[in-house]
Amino acid sequence: MEAVTRVGQVGLGYWGKNLVRNFDDLARLTWLCDAEEANRTEFARRYPTARVTDSFEQVLADDEVDAIVIATPVPTHYPLTKQALEAGKHVFVEKPPAMRASEMEELVALAEERNLVLMPGHLLLYHPGVRKLKELVDSSELGDVLCIYGNRQNLGKIRKDENALWSLGVHDLSIILWLVDEEPSEVWAHGNAFLTPGVEDVVFCYLRFPSGKIAHMHLSWLDPHKMRKITVVGRDRMVVFDDMELERKVTVYEKAPWEPAGTYGEWRTRTGDIFSPKIPNDEPLRLECEHFLHLVRVGPTHVEARDGLAVVRTLEQLQDSLAAVRA
Numbered sequence: 001m002e003a004v005t006r007v008g009q010v011g012l013g014y015w016g017k018n019l020v021r022n023f024d025d026l027a028r029l030t031w032l033c034d035a036e037e038a039n040r041t042e043f044a045r046r047y048p049t050a051r052v053t054d055s056f057e058q059v060l061a062d063d064e065v066d067a068i069v070i071a072t073p074v075p076t077h078y079p080l081t082k083q084a085l086e087a088g089k090h091v092f093v094e095k096p097p098a099m100r101a102s103e104m105e106e107l108v109a110l111a112e113e114r115n116l117v118l119m120p121g122h123l124l125l126y127h128p129g130v131r132k133l134k135e136l137v138d139s140s141e142l143g144d145v146l147c148i149y150g151n152r153q154n155l156g157k158i159r160k161d162e163n164a165l166w167s168l169g170v171h172d173l174s175i176i177l178w179l180v181d182e183e184p185s186e187v188w189a190h191g192n193a194f195l196t197p198g199v200e201d202v203v204f205c206y207l208r209f210p211s212g213k214i215a216h217m218h219l220s221w222l223d224p225h226k227m228r229k230i231t232v233v234g235r236d237r238m239v240v241f242d243d244m245e246l247e248r249k250v251t252v253y254e255k256a257p258w259e260p261a262g263t264y265g266e267w268r269t270r271t272g273d274i275f276s277p278k279i280p281n282d283e284p285l286r287l288e289c290e291h292f293l294h295l296v297r298v299g300p301t302h303v304e305a306r307d308g309l310a311v312v313r314t315l316e317q318l319q320d321s322l323a324a325v326r327a
């Protein structure tokens with residue numbers, strides 16, 4: 001019989017509790033760690049078979065722990081992940097695992113050197129709707145992809161410690177880079193901090209890839225529309241992933257430009273069917289946790305860690321561009 005993976009989790013806040021719920025179902029929760037006493041008390045009551053502590057070192061010192069799950073605030077991700085990898089543990093860490101590309105490079109190198117899983121929590125890559133998007137792009141159904149744009153807007157939740165680029169953009173960026181399978185050769189970001197000095201509430205990003213594909217992201221918590229949407233424009237078809245839709249998460253549009261034979265440069269447009277493929281209702285977080293445990297069992301591919309590095313590298317470049325415009 002296959003051994004059950006023993007998991008220690010640090011960070012039992014708003015998001016951490018969702019991870020605990022899944023890892024309790026899928027693995028053996030051995031340790032729960034949080035700096036706040038109230039959280040420790042509550043989780044000790046809810047998960048009586050796990051040991052509870054405020055000391056991350058105590059969790060790492062336990063040879064029986066195979067894997068660590070990190071759901072603490074972003075600035076703590078890099079030091080905690082580094083410590084866990086150095087202690088020989090596989091790591092699932094919430095996004096982004098580091099705030100600087102040099103730090104993320106160090107983490108990826110450490111995971112590769114020690115043959116450990118390092119998986120950033122890019123939740124939306126496990127969303128069945130986003131998986132469908134990837135399938136459509138890779139199967140050439142859309143023809144050459146020309147451009148992609150993401151809308152992640154709402155009124156709230158207004159953050160004071162990270163800007164809209166880092167808080168919201170990490171989701172769309174992970175999807176866009178995964179779909180195009182390239183890193184951008186040029187990036188621009190413009191935005192402004194209206195509410196908290198130095199923390200941009202509204203950010204517009206432009207990315208251009210070596211293949212000529214272009215992408216755009218509108219990220220904002222000051223907006224009348226609640227939008228969670230990715231649009232992919234292909235030469236033959238166009239597709240929209242809309243996470244606000246209950247049933248029609250993915251819509252394919254038979255819309256494209258075409259050039260009638262014998263005419264040169266006289267472009268016309270073609271409009272055909274519009275259809276929505278069936279998307280399974282599986283919980284993305286559960287699929288994400290299952291994937292992590294699968295990697296722990298079969299051994300790391302390092303693909304997830306390298307994809308995470310591309311995301312952090314691009315975020316850093318976009319942040320530099322934002323800061324340059326601000327300066």
Ligand SMILES: NC(=O)c1ccc[n+]([C@@H]2O[C@H](COP(=O)([O-])OP(=O)(O)OC[C@H]3O[C@@H](n4cnc5c(N)ncnc54)[C@H](O)[C@@H]3O)[C@@H](O)[C@H]2O)c1
Nearest residue numbers: 011012013014015016033034035036071072073074094123
């Ligand atoms: N994938 C998603 O869709 C998604 C959604 C929300 C949050 N997140 C991510 O989850 C992470 C946590 O966010 P949150 O909203 O749950 O934050 P939170 O503030 O609610 O929870 C963080 C918890 O970590 C604990 N903590 C902080 N430093 C610690 C340390 N050194 N040792 C032990 N405990 C420590 C705090 O006491 C707190 O309970 C962030 O990285 C965030 O980006 C991801």
